[in-house]
Ligand SMILES: Nc1ncnc2c1ncn2[C@@H]1O[C@H](COP(=O)(O)OP(=O)(O)O)[C@@H](O)[C@H]1O
């Protein structure tokens with residue numbers, strides 16, 4: 177104990193602060209459980225976003241590539257309607273703040289449900305889908321039209337050409353951008369406290385409100401985000417290098 | 425021309441307009457292509473050669489007119505164009521090999537997915553064709569590792585893997601360095617000698633003279649002259665063809 181007694185005053189204060197915020201009453205749980213929820217929501221929202229983005233991107237490019245060649249008929253009407261819906265979705269989602277979308281989901285659309293994780297996954301996934309759709313669309317558009325014509329001239333139909341020839345090439349081009357969407361989302365989910373979801377940020381904030389000490393919990397939260405983001409950024413850089421090396 | 429059993433493709437009054445008729449890429453073309461023929465299409469740039477060729481497999485949708493392929497009007501909207509395209513191979517100026525697939529996979533993708541050939545059969549057929557163009561050692565290579573001439577030879581055998589009834593070529597040697605033109609033309613000559621029906625848009629007048637059974641001269645979206653290579657090159661009738669030949673020969 178002589179060691180502790182001889183600690184400088186600032187270190188002693190830091191230690192007390194740490195103990196108060198994280199150790200007393202097992203408050204570290206707010207951080208760990210919060211981190212778990214943040215990762216869970218982000219992971220499933222990214223999956224939903226990619227699935228949704230893929231559908232929207234295919235609708236939009238199918239419309240843009242084919243509409244001028246299509247004769248009037250039910251197929252053309254369906255594509256036009258789907259394209260209109262896709263455009264509306266993109267406009268609304270990208271034209272409003274994600275916090276507002278989250279609150280509308282929680283307080284209006286899913287007012288009867290109290291499954292906050294599911295609602296957050298849906299809200300962030302639907303939001304992310306709009307951005308992923310444009311990433312995938314640009315990936316498809318970046319593929320030379322000759323690829324498309326080569327596929328069609330062999331006898332593949334539109335969908336087969338998309339899946340077998342265009343998508344694999346487009347996907348390779350946009351993989352880094354898709355991975356980046358994970359980084360964007362992990363930070364965006366920090367607003368989930370608005371609907372009372374106890375993810376990482378909210379966890380830190382709860383500690384702050386209990387201990388009346390802001391420094392420790394908020395800096396800890398910030399550091400955790402930072403480490404995760406740096407880790408994934410490094411991963412993306414590696415991925416990009418791998419993809420470039422694979423280009424033979 | 426009706427009922428003639430050796431007519432493979434019959435084009436009737438084909439029109440293709442762009443910008444609501446402002447641009448008339450094809451302005452009423454009629455032609456028959458018989459089995460085993462090598463029809464070479466020549467003409468100045470912008471005369472509609474590509475548009476004509478690409479209409480034959482409906483990569484361009486005609487504004488008007490008919491295209492009968494093996495007796496069936498393929499411009500009819502009830503026709504399954506994908507089925508017909510399997511029988512019409514196409515070779516492009518810029519090769520359009522699939523860069524994410526190896527040479528072998530480029531060649532076997534369509535036979536396996538569309539003809540439901542099993543992997544072994546598709547690959548042995550592909551290898552056989554690769555041997556024919558002396559590229560069997562490149563089977564595992566990726567397109568980016570090939571020279572232009574090699575790419576185009578692969579593109580040709582990729583089309584052949586579907587056992588098409590006709591091959592359409594749109595300036596197959598125009599994107600090649602001069603020293604590689606010969607190797608591609610040689611493959612095309614071999615095909616012609618084997619009796620493959622071919623429609624070839626090209627600026628290679630030597631190939632037209634030597635290999636073509638018939639030459640079509642196009643200008644401004646219409647067919648100006650259509651005759652044997654000897655007649656076209658040694659005895660041109662129209663001023664337009666004379667002017668054109670004076671420039672290219
Ligand atoms: N998609 C298009 N939109 C508008 N005009 C086009 C299009 N494709 C071709 N054209 C025009 O049609 C004419 C014929 O073109 P093309 O068939 O490519 O000629 P060629 O192959 O003989 O050089 C040209 O005037 C060209 O500008």
Ligand SMILES: [Mg+2]
Nearest residue numbers: 473474475595
């Ligand atoms: Mg052309």
